[in-house]
Amino acid sequence: METAKNALDQALLQAQAAIPGIGKDAQNEHRRYDYTSAEHMLEVCRTVLHEHGLVAVQDAWEPVGAFSFEVPVSGEAMVGMIAVTFRLSHAASGEERVSRMAWPVVVSRGRPHDKALAASVTVSWTYYLRGLLALPRLEGGDVEIVTGPNPRRQKRVE
Helix, strand or coil: CCCHHHHHHHHHHHHHHHCCCECCCEECCCCCCEECCHHHHHHHHHHHHHHCCEEEEEEEEEEECCCCCCCCCCCEEEEEEEEEEEEEEECCCCCEEEEEEEEEEEEECCECHHHHHHHHHHHHHHHHHHHHCCCCECCCCEEEEECCCCCEEEECCC
16 A cells, blocks of 8 residues: 555656756846746746645745844845745645755845845745756756656757
8 A cells, every 4th residue: 555655755756757857948137147037947846746746835934043134335245044944745645745945145235135035035945846856957948848748858949
């Protein structure tokens, strides 16, 4: 008989197999590099997780230690750390797995404390999903993954 833990692990294994990677869909206008936006990462990962009966949520975050409220005169400065809690659930079995991740909060002249904190919460979420699904970085023209019984990489159409 299959246990609940085996059901969650089997569903996660199938989800990982269904998505060999996520391509870059955005470009940093200031430094001119391509990257995968948080919105794209969340949309694609949520879809593949749901297709396999999995639900991932970002439950909570809290500061770790003291925060500095100094604003750097130039450049960037790490002002603190947050601990973010994530929960992965298998809908059919009810099994849950809780994970916790520490992430830095970095402010700059153009990114005040509130924006830096929000960015840290969002970026930690995307890195959790990337690690959960064991997603490699895709370079060049590799983009969106087609999910379903025969997933494959598609080349960017320019």
